[in-house]
Amino acid sequence: MGMKGSATAVLNFGDNGHCIAELLGPERKGIQVMFHMMNEQRILVGMQGMAQAGTAYLHALNFAKERKQGAAFGTRSAEQTAIIGHPDVKRNLLWMKAYTEGMRALIFYTMYCMDWETVTLNKDEKQKWHDLVEILTPVCKAYCSDKGFETCVKAIQIHGGYGYCHEYKVEQCARDSKITSIYEGTNAIQALDLFDRKIRMKQGAAFAALIGNMKAAVEEAQAIADLTPYAAEIGKGITAMEYLTTELLAATTTDDSFLAYSCASPYLEIVGDVVMGWMLIWQATIASGKLGKDDDAYYTSKILTAKFYASSLLPMVYGKILAIRKNDRSLLQMTDALFGHA
Ligand SMILES: Cc1cc2nc3c(=O)[nH]c(=O)nc-3n(C[C@H](O)[C@H](O)[C@H](O)COP(=O)(O)OP(=O)(O)OC[C@H]3O[C@@H](n4cnc5c(N)ncnc54)[C@H](O)[C@@H]3O)c2cc1C
Structure with a gap:
């Protein structure tokens, strides 16, 4: 699918059979250092999924207000009505709004916990906020990336055939949001982190x-x-x-x-x-x-x-x-x- 316009590269080491690595810092501590960075990244990836969902929702909402198709519900009027008036479209829009706002609050709350963990001088408080961040991180990452993609797919559906075309933004939202369930630890790995550890x-x-x-x-x-x-x-x-x-x-x-x-x-x-x-x-x-x-x-x-x-x-x-x-x-x-x- 590809993230178009994103400076993504793959580095292959050792292709010519001669690859030397140099240890930075103490032995067997690298994974801990990496996780320190990665935990924040995971929340940010969840935010990426949520942001794509929010964008897709707004595009779908605008489209549903403008696009005229079919008679108003319960009428046989020859006049076409905006599709936001159709029961299925309306339900899908509220579905999208609910998840988007729930996800946004979850991400903000988790970051609020991170802020408190950083600024509080009280040791017990620090631990309390830290634990909340730990437990919510896999949920932020996996749930918001999966639901984010699902929300973008719903936005395509609301657009009908237009949504499937490059010219309409929701196609890009779906494509860009799909990566969020894969990188920074696939969602299956997040699920194991929650279930087996957190x-x-x-x-x-x-x-x-x-x-x-x-x-x-x-x-x-x-x-x-x-x-x-x-x-x-x-x-x-x-x-x-x-x-x-x-x-x-x-x-x-x-x-x-x-x-x-x-x-x-x-x-x-x-x-x-x-x-x-x-x-x-x-x-x-x-x-x-x-x-x-x-x-x-x-x-x-x-x-x-x-x-x-x-x-x-x-x-x-x-x-x-x-x-x-x-x-x-x-x-x-x-x-x-x-x-x-x-
Ligand atoms: C656009 C893009 C950008 C990227 N950017 C970076 C980057 O900047 N830095 C970087 O280091 N990496 C980057 N990656 C790599 C990315 O982190 C990996 O693709 C990702 O972690 C998954 O690893 P994998 O591809 O080896 O899949 P695999 O680990 O082979 O997984 C394949 C499937 O098996 C499942 N699976 C594997 N192991 C288990 C298990 N134990 N239990 C349950 N299910 C399991 C996975 O969930 C998945 O569904 C990027 C990838 C892409 C596509």
């Missing part, structure tokens, strides 16, 4: 602290009458994710270990889905307190987006959880040779 950090204490933050945000939202049922939905999602985490971790110590690890990517997706709920309900809580002042439309849109996510998107997480819980062993019975019989 949620086990400090015997699960860091993960528990993250859950605590999520539940506190839900509790705050629940106190606002207009948001109560939506906050409850997010709370249900958090609890379901917690149970799944315990079950999957337990499975890694049994004969089902391979099966459990094969679920690392779907698991990360589930965590990301729930994190989106947390981010959106948090925004809705803040927005509720600002209604009736300047920018009313902005805050109303925040609240409606969070409600839509809690009711229409988050519940899909239960299907994903159910699919993991089925514990079906077909995957284990598939030998390499059987894959060839397509």
Whole structure:
């Protein structure tokens, strides 16, 4: 696919059979130094996926307002209507808005944690922020890059045939965003990092602290009458994710270990889905307190987006959880040779 206009090069060492490397710094410390740099890069790659999604959303929104096609919903009018009025287009746009704003908040929050980790002089505080950054990094990277690409694909769909052509920007968004799930550690590697390392950090204490933050945000939202049922939905999602985490971790110590690890990517997706709920309900809580002042439309849109996510998107997480819980062993019975019989 290629990143057009990007100065990307491949360096091959040792092609002529004579390649000498020189050790910089102490032996066996290189990977630690590299990870220090790479962790920040991973969040930035997540930001790249999110930014492509945001761009694609705005292009799709503009197009949907301008493009006229078909009669207005429920009419047989000969006059063509803007496609934003069609139920499917409208739903797709709100889907895109919800994920884009959830991802943006997640990236900003993680960077906020990084800032606090850097500036605080209190050792315990520093550790607290550090743990949050550690646990959220693979989610930022993998979830935002996968969802970012998915959002760009939706933007192409909204454009119809135009979206598939070079002349319309969303084609470039999809192409450029795809790399984000591959470099800085593929998303499968991010999923293993989350599943095998981060949620086990400090015997699960860091993960528990993250859950605590999520539940506190839900509790705050629940106190606002207009948001109560939506906050409850997010709370249900958090609890379901917690149970799944315990079950999957337990499975890694049994004969089902391979099966459990094969679920690392779907698991990360589930965590990301729930994190989106947390981010959106948090925004809705803040927005509720600002209604009736300047920018009313902005805050109303925040609240409606969070409600839509809690009711229409988050519940899909239960299907994903159910699919993991089925514990079906077909995957284990598939030998390499059987894959060839397509
Ligand atoms: C445009 C572009 C720019 C790049 N820029 C840089 C750069 O600046 N610097 C740099 O160092 N690299 C760069 N890369 C390389 C990039 O980081 C690697 O392509 C990436 O890390 C994946 O490694 P790989 O290609 O060897 O794939 P592989 O590691 O061979 O992976 C292939 C597939 O197997 C899966 N897989 C592999 N191991 C596991 C495992 N243990 N468990 C589960 N699944 C697994 C992967 O998820 C993937 O789906 C760039 C790549 C591209 C395309």
